[in-house]
Amino acid sequence: MRSVSVIGIGETRMGKYPGTLKDMIREAGEKAIRDAGIDKSLLEAIYFGNFNASYWSGQSHMGPLVAETLGLDNLPTIRVEGACATGSLAFRQGLTAVASGLYDVVLVGGAERMTHESTPRITEGLASAADVDLESSVGATFPSLFALAANRYFHEYGNCRDAMAMAAVQNHANAYLNPDAQMHKLITVDIVKNGVPVAYPLTVFDCSLVSDGSAFVVLAASEIADRISGGRIVDVIGSGHAGSSLQISTKNITSFIATTNAAREAYRMAGIKPSDIDLAEVHDCFTITQIINTEDLGFFEKGTGALAVAEGKTARDGLVAINPSGGLKAKGHPIGATGLSQIFEVVTQLRGDAGERQVKNARIGMNHNLGGSAATCVINIFKRRD
């Protein structure tokens, strides 16, 4: 398979978007195409991630909607969905298509509009990503499912509630420096611990946000990337995709096998090890999720992920910068766009364009995106050209 590069990126600000789903798509899509510096006519296909506009906005079939909105009417399009991993799944489909030689240049995007909905409708829409027969229908929404993981984790490795809260504190601090982030508010461990309880031990400050947002990237075969684009190229050097059972009753919830397996595939393809990663956008739907994932990605020993945050190892100047964007927790979590917004951040960092939140000497970056109770995982690894 051919090598593939990211040649353009674009995203909206996350949070309450002052416009329609189409407006959001137009803004982020046009930014990415402009950033790539290519003529639209080079684009051959669109891979689009949306989680649940059919429920929240009554709109399915968003592939052609995106094409039309961007003036690319007759392109082949597809919408993909894998809960909160939706954006990265779209990316992986586009990546495979270019790597295979099917297309040379494709547009990959994602969007979600959520802030117009009531909390019950948001909760219900999100709960559709769990097993509806066995989990959602008996009231097991995602905060409660991940609260189970947190409690079990405390049972196995000791109560690290304060250290875990530091993940939220750090992500808020990073988001404070990110103009696209939804939250620009510094918080403390006490604020996290004393937040409105959601599902013990998680408070509202352990939970990611309800957001509108859209993000797009332009992918091209590496062999033509230089020739067609403005030259601000970042190469995709690894990709992994794995799954596990939809419902949690039969699986380990303090280590996510989907993350472990996807990471193995991505590291092998890239020919690197965890310690080669300079920065990683890691799925932090809840603080506990980030902690467990950073261990499963091989950054830290099992049971030490929270301590690593408290010790500053995940800070922008730490061992591996985790969520320099602010993460799902503080940058925002517009489901279908989240994975692509992670990639937006990784590429921005590898280009050296992250301003005040720049990770120094960032050479290799990763995005890690999870769906449901870790039932879907997609990981991509990116490298700047030296």
Next chain:
Amino acid sequence: MRSVSVIGIGETRMGKYPGTLKDMIREAGEKAIRDAGIDKSLLEAIYFGNFNASYWSGQSHMGPLVAETLGLDNLPTIRVEGACATGSLAFRQGLTAVASGLYDVVLVGGAERMTHESTPRITEGLASAADVDLESSVGATFPSLFALAANRYFHEYGNCRDAMAMAAVQNHANAYLNPDAQMHKLITVDIVKNGVPVAYPLTVFDCSLVSDGSAFVVLAASEIADRISGGRIVDVIGSGHAGSSLQISTKNITSFIATTNAAREAYRMAGIKPSDIDLAEVHDCFTITQIINTEDLGFFEKGTGALAVAEGKTARDGLVAINPSGGLKAKGHPIGATGLSQIFEVVTQLRGDAGERQVKNARIGMNHNLGGSAATCVINIFKRRD
């Protein structure tokens, strides 16, 4: 890219399914794996098509649900959606993945559960595949959109209402011989014309069905297909995918550019011409849709598609057998499964297993699957091994 083959197929009977979405998936998926004669452990990924279970059953994130239901828990999975072309889009993603060398053997499936819902909920769920802002919200549901196409077609090419009705008559006659079909009822042109009006000139007998159903196929790299499977192999020799604007106001609705463009890609890849096709499952959400598509696929001159049906050219012993399964009209239309059920029929015919409805000397077959107002089109071409 490598050549890819279908090594296993399975489907449920279409219509009202006596069980859950999971039951349906289990039945069709296990049939396909058994038919392939392979050990489950060879399967490396699942590509799954579902249109709107998030709306009709409150269930998103169906990739891992399918994996778990079939005892394939840790496989990477994806759900794709492109309105009524959903099943074929899933197929094309699986095809690309195997052709690229990413995986050697994958499972592709689709399912939809619809009969448990009320007519207004079904109509609303289906209308989400049109442009919600510009079409659905002002009452333009799909029967009315395709009724516009029919009226415009009559305006351009003359009123062929009786000949058009023959498409429904013929599809019902084919379904009569298909044990998996929802309808086993022979009809006449008079019955079609005097049916309950839906949107002039379309009556209920011009419209496809509301169905439950699931269909799966197993795909393998052709180079290993013989070695791993029972040997009842059909090769995929062409594939095409194209789009057009989601809403109809700016496009030609008596010729579908998505069909024309996808057909060009598929024919070119296969190195064949329309007259080489022995049988085709052609998207017939409405009788007029089948007529227009058979012209755009190059089987008949523009304006002569209805006459061709009336003259018997699309019968099982005609020039090109159209919808020997009974089509969406009479076999059924469980949205996410439809494209894969079309492929089930094509493979069954090319294997010579179609019993009473067998198309004689079937050597090359096509499935043609459309989404929305022809805003998404996927075509695949299959060939039996001589």
